[in-house]
Amino acid sequence: MRKFKEFIIEKLILICGIASIFFVILIFLFLLKEGLSVFKTITPLKFIFGKNWYPISEPAQLGILPLILGSLLVTLGAAIISIPIGVACAVYIAEIAPLKIKEILKAGIELLAAIPSVVLGFIGIVTLVPWVKNIFNIPTGLTALSGSIMLAFMATPTIVSIAEDALYSVPKSYKEGAFALGATHWQTIWRVILPAASSGILAAVMLGIGRVIGETMAVMMITGNAAVIPHSFLAPLRTLTATIAAEMGEAVVASEHYFALFAIGIVLFVISFVVNVTADLFLHKGQ
Amino acid sequence: MFNPQRTQKIAFFFLFLATLLIVIPVGLIVVIIIQKGLPAINWQFISDIPRQGMRSGGIFPAILGTIYLVLGAIIFALPIGLLAAIYLSEYAKDNFWTRIIKLSIVNLAGVPSVIYGLFGLALFVVFLKFGASILSGSLTLGIMILPIIITASREALESVPYSFREVSLSLGASKWQTIRHIVLPNAIPGILTGTILGLGRAAGETAPILFTVAAFYLPRLPKSIFDQAMALPYHLYVISTQVPNVDEKIRYGTALVLLTLVLFMNLIAIIIRYRFRKKKKW
Numbered sequence: 001m002r003k004f005k006e007f008i009i010e011k012l013i014l015i016c017g018i019a020s021i022f023f024v025i026l027i028f029l030f031l032l033k034e035g036l037s038v039f040k041t042i043t044p045l046k047f048i049f050g051k052n053w054y055p056i057s058e059p060a061q062l063g064i065l066p067l068i069l070g071s072l073l074v075t076l077g078a079a080i081i082s083i084p085i086g087v088a089c090a091v092y093i094a095e096i097a098p099l100k101i102k103e104i105l106k107a108g109i110e111l112l113a114a115i116p117s118v119v120l121g122f123i124g125i126v127t128l129v130p131w132v133k134n135i136f137n138i139p140t141g142l143t144a145l146s147g148s149i150m151l152a153f154m155a156t157p158t159i160v161s162i163a164e165d166a167l168y169s170v171p172k173s174y175k176e177g178a179f180a181l182g183a184t185h186w187q188t189i190w191r192v193i194l195p196a197a198s199s200g201i202l203a204a205v206m207l208g209i210g211r212v213i214g215e216t217m218a219v220m221m222i223t224g225n226a227a228v229i230p231h232s233f234l235a236p237l238r239t240l241t242a243t244i245a246a247e248m249g250e251a252v253v254a255s256e257h258y259f260a261l262f263a264i265g266i267v268l269f270v271i272s273f274v275v276n277v278t279a280d281l282f283l284h285k286g287q
Numbered sequence: 288m289f290n291p292q293r294t295q296k297i298a299f300f301f302l303f304l305a306t307l308l309i310v311i312p313v314g315l316i317v318v319i320i321i322q323k324g325l326p327a328i329n330w331q332f333i334s335d336i337p338r339q340g341m342r343s344g345g346i347f348p349a350i351l352g353t354i355y356l357v358l359g360a361i362i363f364a365l366p367i368g369l370l371a372a373i374y375l376s377e378y379a380k381d382n383f384w385t386r387i388i389k390l391s392i393v394n395l396a397g398v399p400s401v402i403y404g405l406f407g408l409a410l411f412v413v414f415l416k417f418g419a420s421i422l423s424g425s426l427t428l429g430i431m432i433l434p435i436i437i438t439a440s441r442e443a444l445e446s447v448p449y450s451f452r453e454v455s456l457s458l459g460a461s462k463w464q465t466i467r468h469i470v471l472p473n474a475i476p477g478i479l480t481g482t483i484l485g486l487g488r489a490a491g492e493t494a495p496i497l498f499t500v501a502a503f504y505l506p507r508l509p510k511s512i513f514d515q516a517m518a519l520p521y522h523l524y525v526i527s528t529q530v531p532n533v534d535e536k537i538r539y540g541t542a543l544v545l546l547t548l549v550l551f552m553n554l555i556a557i558i559i560r561y562r563f564r565k566k567k568k569w
Contacts, residue, residue: 002461006461006462006463009463010378010462010463012370013370013371013373013374013378014374014378015370016366016367016368016369016370016371016373016374017370017371017374017375017378017379017388018384018388019367019371019433020371020388020391020392020395020433020434020437021387021388021391023391023395023430023433024391024394024395026406026410027398027402027403027406030405030406030409030410030414031402031405031406031409033409034405034409084305085305085308085309086305086309088301088302088305088306089302089305089306089308089309091302092299092302092303092305092306093306096299096302096303097306105306105310107557108309108310108313108314109309109310109313110553110557111313111317111550111553112309112313114487114491114549114550114553115313115316115491115546115549115550116490116491116492116493116520116545116546116549117491117492117493118491118493118520118521118523118524118545119320119491119520119523119542119545119546120316121524121527122523122524122527122538122542123316123319123320123542125527125528126535126538127319153309153312156309160309184291184292184294184295185295186291186294186295186298186299187291187295189298190298207397210397213399214397214398214399214400214401214402215399216399216400216401216493216494217493217494217520217524221524221527221528241399241401241494244401244404244405245401245404245494245497248404248405248408248497248498249497249498253413261405262405262409265401265402265405268399268401268402269398269399269402272394272397272398272399272402273394273397275397276393276394276396276397277390277393277394280390280393
């Protein structure tokens, strides 16, 4: 009897063990099931490279190029800001900060990671957006720049914590060797520790960027929601994620618009899949 | 030639500056929200329903909705996540399939939250016909926090020393008895920490509940799990972007309640972790 009970429990454990695979496949299948229907009316090339996104006009124009460029532009801006700051902060925490300050800084970073994105979006609306408007003297502060700054801020916890782990796991003997040869602490960091941790830092950067591409609420609230091809950092735009979040509420189930939003979901899923798998490869290469 | 000592000083100064650039805004955000939100908080704000198109009254239905959603998510995710962690830490061999499982967990953790919203809409709301309901929202959030629970529980289980298991097995206990009576009890604080962090994440997310449960304005309490509900993060989104002329105070007050809820859970998780680390017997 006990053997039978244990047999059941162990099978249950095995089933739950593979549940993650099941859910990933399920998510992908349901995105495909709903999203692929849009290609009955529009070719994939026209969908991705179409310059006009007017989903509710007659006939609907479903080109997501403005959305892709919108996502790319804010991601680029966020990467330019967050990568140097994030990696520098990770080096400071891992190598320079005294133990007590280190604990405080890590708690601060964890705090940032815990703040819900809708709260950051709200804070962005009441602080960052008016600042950008006044500093650049433009009609609206809801711009790509505001979005980039906020997203950079949101990506730093990911970059800092993973990069810090990578720096921390560099063997102590490397550092001692460099010191023994008369290198200063900074020379050791720059020439020995950073190169040794490079694959982990690369993974940190990739995961940070993955976080930026997938971020929805804050970016929807502060980039102005204009589905046009963006020409500068000081113009409003709209990302892939924000389009889904803003329009799905109004799309009629099983309409062309509904299918098109799921097709955008497929694009996002594939991007995040590639980013995560590549980052994971880098992390394992480091070990 | 550069003086290496001076170069070091300059470099360290910039590293310090970068750190301040992250930490100071975090502090400022928390301070601003507390300072401007606190005057809005009173018993009526916490316990009343929204009135006059959300421009006055309280946010009780949103608070209750979020609590229901979070509890639903954890009821679904904790058993599956815990058993999955037991599988990975106690049973899985280091082979191709285990590698695929780990990769799937990494992917689940990295999928954008709005994709969970789409998935929840397609599977629970439309395909299984649960409609926009607490049930659909809870299941969607549950799948979203699964990787957090699995990863934390696995770490907790793996940190139990191997010798504990050997002793138990050598006394004639079966593998499951060893897990149930030796490994699990010693891993509980770590599992609890992961669970609470998952709860905090579920409480703060907006995108997954947008199309699966959230009601724009529903000035009554949900009656069953098949009912729609308001939720705090979505309510904050609505009153800060969709409804004009909402009093600043109400916006900040809502942000403060949400932030407090999320940070409180994180604080509990940190305290449990800290106390456990101190009491550790090995």
